[in-house]
Amino acid sequence: MKLCSACLLGIKCRYDGKSKPDKKVINLAKKEILIPVCPEQLGGLPTPRVPQEIQGCSGEKVLDKECGVMNKKGKDVTKQFIRGAYETLKIAKIISIKEFIAKQKSPSCGYGKIHDGTFSGRLIQGDGVTAALLKRNGIKVITEEDLK
Numbered sequence: 540m541k542l543c544s545a546c547l548l549g550i551k552c553r554y555d556g557k558s559k560p561d562k563k564v565i566n567l568a569k570k571e572i573l574i575p576v577c578p579e580q581l582g583g584l585p586t587p588r589v590p591q592e593i594q595g596c597s598g599e600k601v602l603d604k605e606c607g608v609m610n611k612k613g614k615d616v617t618k619q620f621i622r623g624a625y626e627t628l629k630i631a632k633i634i635s636i637k638e639f640i641a642k643q644k645s646p647s648c649g650y651g652k653i654h655d656g657t658f659s660g661r662l663i664q665g666d667g668v669t670a671a672l673l674k675r676n677g678i679k680v681i682t683e684e685d686l687k
């Protein structure tokens with residue numbers, strides 16, 4: 540049993556009210572149990588919502604309150620991102636999850652690369668807030684790009 544970014548399974552939970560179904564993830568769901576989670580919704584953000592990006596740092600630093608997450612209209616959504624990360628961790632612990640299949644580049648779920656906070660499409664190295672928290676708690680994180 541694994542956790543999975545809900546949008547990869549076709550759940551319409553993204554900022555634009557759409558999903559991002561990934562064939563490899565959907566095929567995997569036919570063979571093993573994938574539990575869909577959307578940390579941004581779990582953090583109390585609406586769908587659709589204004590796009591958000593971590594401001595030039597990584598999810599690790601957001602967890603440590605060294606930087607934050609803003610939406611494109613300049614609203615600070617750090618609190619919701621941290622809440623969503625901890626709610627996701629709670630689910631993982633309740634059902635003893637050891638692995639998270641994460642949507643790459645997301646400020647919540649992204650793993651290894653995220654947007655740089657300028658809303659320009661530019662990427663930097665780093666993890667989203669939820670991916671960072673799960674990793675910190677010993678849960679393996681992979682992305683849809685790692686599936687064969």
Ligand code: SF4
Binds near residue numbers: 545554576647
């Ligand atoms: S927070 Fe994660 S699951 Fe939710 S829409 Fe963004 S990438 Fe998908």
